[in-house]
Amino acid sequence: MPGSFKSAPGVLSPGAGFVAGGDLNSLNTAPERPDTWVIGDVHGCHATLSQLLESLHKSDPACHFVFVGDLVGKGPSSLEVLKTVHSLGDRAEVILGNHDLHLLAIHAQVTTARAGDHLEECLQHTALTQPEPWQWPRWLAQKPLALVVAEPSGTPWLVVHAGLHPQWSVAEVMTRAMHLSQRIRSGDWSWYQNPNDPDGVTAAYLTRVRGLKKDLSLADQWTGALDTCPPTVTPWFQVEDRATREHATITGHWAALGLVRHQKHVSIDTGCVYGGALVALSLNSGVTRRVECLPEDRIVTD
Numbered sequence: 530m531p532g533s534f535k536s537a538p539g540v541l542s543p544g545a546g547f548v549a550g551g552d553l554n555s556l557n558t559a560p561e562r563p564d565t566w567v568i569g570d571v572h573g574c575h576a577t578l579s580q581l582l583e584s585l586h587k588s589d590p591a592c593h594f595v596f597v598g599d600l601v602g603k604g605p606s607s608l609e610v611l612k613t614v615h616s617l618g619d620r621a622e623v624i625l626g627n628h629d630l631h632l633l634a635i636h637a638q639v640t641t642a643r644a645g646d647h648l649e650e651c652l653q654h655t656a657l658t659q660p661e662p663w664q665w666p667r668w669l670a671q672k673p674l675a676l677v678v679a680e681p682s683g684t685p686w687l688v689v690h691a692g693l694h695p696q697w698s699v700a701e702v703m704t705r706a707m708h709l710s711q712r713i714r715s716g717d718w719s720w721y722q723n724p725n726d727p728d729g730v731t732a733a734y735l736t737r738v739r740g741l742k743k744d745l746s747l748a749d750q751w752t753g754a755l756d757t758c759p760p761t762v763t764p765w766f767q768v769e770d771r772a773t774r775e776h777a778t779i780t781g782h783w784a785a786l787g788l789v790r791h792q793k794h795v796s797i798d799t800g801c802v803y804g805g806a807l808v809a810l811s812l813n814s815g816v817t818r819r820v821e822c823l824p825e826d827r828i829v830t831d
């Protein structure tokens with residue numbers, strides 16, 4: 530298919546041009562080539578996602594999508610989100626987030642659901658549909674933890690869910706992500722939440738990092754906006770001499786941050802499930818589309 534983008538694992542060649550470091554504020558125009566839209570944390574907000582996809586389809590019927598992770602968890606309709614993204618076939622790629630890993634880990638019986646996960650439908654679906662041909666665990670477990678969106682005429686984008694260890698190069702990120710993926714696909718979960726396992730360290734940075742302490746360990750307690758940053762903590766993307774600072778990167782995960790650009794990094798989680806919005810970033814033009822959270826998707830407090 531035109532614009533089909535399968536190549537080496539973890540590398541996406543969408544056939545869609547983009548300007549690395551494009552202007553977020555520039556006006557959108559009808560694309561000459563199919564675009565690739567990077568979509569923020571969906572968190573089970575199916576109604577809002579459907580509206581965003583419909584809007585993008587309308588203006589660019591052949592576009593591709595990269596989901597920045599956390600398709601599931603918190604919101605009301607995680608199973609419907611998985612089904613919808615799966616139905617996009619090879620027009621969509623998904624990066625695993627911490628909540629996606631949590632769902633897979635519950636399914637693998639290495640952890641249990643927490644209050645507020647709202648993953649019951651997903652877990653029931655697996656039990657009820659065997660041996661149906663499509664089951665989300667097998668599909669989700671194949672998804673990468675890091676993706677390079679390559680385009681011959683531009684600088685590639687690196688997409689991960691949360692962020693990067695400041696000392697890791699792009700090559701090291703991809704190697705680490707690939708190694709962790711192999712363990713997930715083989716059903717080995719002994720690394721999960723294990724800081725003494727190198728793959729557990731990879732998962733911690735790629736899917737959970739926000740702030741870093743001076744020794745570059747995770748400052749897990751801080752999840753707030755930039756102006757609430759404790760004096761001993763630095764946001765991962767602001768660490769001086771970060772190995773990937775010259776590389777265009779996109780992440781989600783950090784709802785309190787909102788849509789933020791720092792040098793060549795763009796953060797696109799605008800907290801849909803908390804009543805914010807779901808955002809899509811165009812790799813062609815750098816413009817964003819946003820759909821405000823629909824009432825049926827708002828987080829249910831329990």
Ligand SMILES: [Mn+2]
Nearest residue numbers: 599626627782
């Ligand atoms: Mn997350």
